[in-house]
Amino acid sequence: MAKAKMSEGSVRQKNKAIIFNAAKKEFVTYGFKGASIKRIAERANIARANIHYYFQDKTDLYQQLLSNIVEIWNRDYDTLNAELEPKQALSAYIRAKVMHSKDDPDSSRIFASELIHGAPVLNEYLNSDFKEWLKSKVAVIQTWIDKGLIDNVNPHHLLFLIWSSTQHYADFNVQVIAALDKDAMSDEDFEGVVSSLTQIILKGCGIH
Known part of the structure; x- marks a missing residue:
């Protein structure tokens, strides 16, 4: 019985992942208002009824x-831990965020679009769980400052800088590749981004 439930749960998780991946492309291309369940189903190569099995409507899917x-993001891109040395923790965080822009740019673009439009869906999250998460990370940075491990920088603005600089390569990729005179960014290019941003940000924090 337990195995059957586990199997059912795995199938559900797999199917929702397929739908999410198709929905990302649809929402990035057409925005929330222009997106359609019909096209999401076509992108996912599944019946439209299968989407409605997991989601009530387009709004529920988007939410x-x-x-x-x-x-x-909170689970896989969270290396800011007071038990780690700031150089190690910040370097890992910058790398993780840059590689997320490389591997899953659509997620970053959808998140950015939601915020640009006033965060109608994420407003509650931004004023609850997000604030608690942010408070814990600010406390980590402040601990490093108090111990003299990094310069007395504003923890909030340090985090804003990391978020904006790393997600720039997803949200504004069209501008980036035009500026670099490329058709697309290579793995080597992204490694260069990691190296440059790490050097700039760590030096800005007084870390050598």
Whole structure:
């Protein structure tokens, strides 16, 4: 019985992941208002009824997609720990954020679009769980400052700088590749981004 439930849960998780990936492309291309369940189903190569099995409507799908994006970010891109040396922690965080822009740019673009439009879906999250998460990371940075491990920088603005500089390569990729006179950024290019941003940000914090 337990195995059957686990199997059912795995199938559900797999199917929702397929739908989420298709929905990302649709929302990035057409925005929330222009997106359609019909095209999402076509992108996912599944029946439209299968989407409605997991999601009530387009709004529910969009809300769950945003929640999934935030959950993954908080789980997989969180290296800011007071027990780690700031050089190690910040370097890992910068790398993780840059590689997320490389591997999953659509998530970053959808999140950015949501905020640009006033965060109608994420407003509650931004004023609750996000604030608690941010408070914990500010406390980590402040601990490093108090110990003399980094310069007395504003923790909030340090985080804003990391977020904006790393996500720039997803949100404004068209501008980036035009500026660099490329058709697309290579793996080597992204490694160069990691190296440059790490050097600039760590030096700005007084870390050598």
